[in-house]
Structure formats: C-alpha cells, structure tokens
Amino acid sequence: METKSLGLPVVVGIIVVIAVVAATALLLSGGGPSGGAPILPTEGALIFDDFDDATLGSNFANTSAGMMSGTGTYDPEFEFVPVGDGYALKMMFDFPSGEWCGYWSFMRPDENPITPDIEVTTGYDLSDYTTLKMAVKGEPAEGTKVRFKIEMTDTVFDTSSENAFLETQNHRGTVSAEAGTSWEVVEIPLTQFTSSGPDLDMSDVRQMNIVFDSVPREGTLYIDWIAFT
Structure with a gap:
C-alpha cells in the first residue's frame, strides 16, 4: 500500500496548532509555578494583603513587614511574581534543624518592631470576622507539601516591658497549615487561634506571622492573598 508524506507545510501547521493549544492551556492554568490562583477572595472579604503592589506591607496602608529567622541568618529570600492581573509573594526558605524562619506583618501602620513599648488596645479589630483565608501553593524540596504555621498576636503579647514573657504567651495563637503543589485556599476558623x-x-x-520550623526545611511558598471573612 502506498504511503504519502504529509509534507513540510502540513507538519509546520500541526506544530503551530499544538503550540497554540499548549500555550492556551498554560495561560488558563496560570502558567508555571507562579501562575494565577484559581479562586479569588470572597466578595466583601477584608483583604489583609493581596501583594498586587509588589511590596511588603499589608493593604491596611503603611504597615511594617519583613522576613525573619531565629538568629537572623536564615531569613527567607523573597520576590513578587506575576499571578493573574497582579502579583503573589514568593518565599524561598532553607534552614537547618533547630532553626526557623518566616514572614511577619503588622496590622496597624507605622509600628516599630524594635520597640516593645506599645500601647495596649491599639491593634486591629477582627472580632466581626470568623475565618482566615489564604490562597497558597507550595514547592517543597522533598515530599508533597510545604508545612508552615500561622501566628497571630495581640498588643498585650508585645508589651514585654509591662508583662513577663511567660505571662503573655497565651496572647499568641498558632495554627498549623500546609500547601500542596497546586493553588488552593486554606481556610482557618479564627476560633482555632x-x-x-x-x-x-x-x-x-x-x-x-508565617513561620517555617519543620520538615521540609527547604522549599518555596507562594501566597497570592490573605483575607478575613
């Protein structure tokens, strides 16, 4: 039986079609490790930070924020990567056993993280909200999940000049969370804090605070937005 060659023009056309389909699929999926999150914040949610201004500091205006570690040696590297019409925070962490690192952000503007003498009752009122939501994606160096903790503290916790350190520990709430390799929304009832x-x-x-202190001790966490509902 005689076979016929498709010919160069036909082959080129097929390649072009395949490339277009692949590019479209990549666009719809958000594109690569920093691609767009599939779920937007709930309408009416209080957006703590969506990172769309590509700067550290919340949407609450002029709030201080930064990377941290126990000794100051293992602060995560970070950058802002395109996601949809905006940006996401990309944190790359790598720390040895016995250490920790992470990200911190204040709720109120112009607070000084070095000075513990702050006025009680000057924090942000979240009492009308029930849930913390975060759009996250992980790239662990090993395993399938990036594990992290979310901490929330009130103003009493930070008034160490007025309160003994151990006496203020109950003013910090900590909840464990994890992020898989696809975008997902982590939902945490505030009652857990x-x-x-x-x-x-x-x-x-x-x-x-977002804290990394367990295995895997190396990886990447993307956060597209943090909100309260």
Whole structure:
C-alpha cells in the first residue's frame, strides 16, 4: 500500500496548532509555578494583603513587614511574581534543624518592631470576622507539601516591658497549615487561634506571622492573598 508524506507545510501547521493549544492551556492554568490562583477572595472579604503592589506591607496602608529567622541568618529570600492581573509573594526558605524562619506583618501602620513599648488596645479589630483565608501553593524540596504555621498576636503579647514573657504567651495563637503543589485556599476558623492562645484578643490584633520550623526545611511558598471573612 502506498504511503504519502504529509509534507513540510502540513507538519509546520500541526506544530503551530499544538503550540497554540499548549500555550492556551498554560495561560488558563496560570502558567508555571507562579501562575494565577484559581479562586479569588470572597466578595466583601477584608483583604489583609493581596501583594498586587509588589511590596511588603499589608493593604491596611503603611504597615511594617519583613522576613525573619531565629538568629537572623536564615531569613527567607523573597520576590513578587506575576499571578493573574497582579502579583503573589514568593518565599524561598532553607534552614537547618533547630532553626526557623518566616514572614511577619503588622496590622496597624507605622509600628516599630524594635520597640516593645506599645500601647495596649491599639491593634486591629477582627472580632466581626470568623475565618482566615489564604490562597497558597507550595514547592517543597522533598515530599508533597510545604508545612508552615500561622501566628497571630495581640498588643498585650508585645508589651514585654509591662508583662513577663511567660505571662503573655497565651496572647499568641498558632495554627498549623500546609500547601500542596497546586493553588488552593486554606481556610482557618479564627476560633482555632483563640483555642491555641486563650487570652488572644481578636479585637486588638497587632501582628500576623508565617513561620517555617519543620520538615521540609527547604522549599518555596507562594501566597497570592490573605483575607478575613
């Protein structure tokens, strides 16, 4: 039986079609590791940060924020990567056993992280909200999940000049979370923070932290937005 060659023009045409289909699929999926999150914040949500201004500091205006680690040696590297019509925060962490690192951000503007002498009741009132939501994606160096903790503290926790350190620990709520290799929305009831820190005043929240302190100790976490509903 005689076979016929498709010919160069036909082959080129097929390649072009395949390339267009692949590019379209990549666009719809958000594109690469920093691609667009599939779910937008709930309408009416309080957006703590969507990182669309490609700067550290929340949407609450002029709030201080930054990377941190226990010794100051293992602060995550970070950058802002395109996601949809805006940006996401990309944090790359790598720390040895016994260390930790992460990201911190204040709720109120112009607070000084070096000075513990802050006025109680100057925090942000989240008492009308029930849930913390975050659009996240992970790239662990090993395994399938990036594991992290979310901490929230009130102003009493940070007034170490007025309160003994151990006496203020119940003013910090900590919840564990994880991110897989596809975009997902992590939803955490705020009652989990007050269960962890029974004295945490949700009407007087000063600070939120993202902490890496367990395996995998190397990887990348993307955060597209953080919101309260």
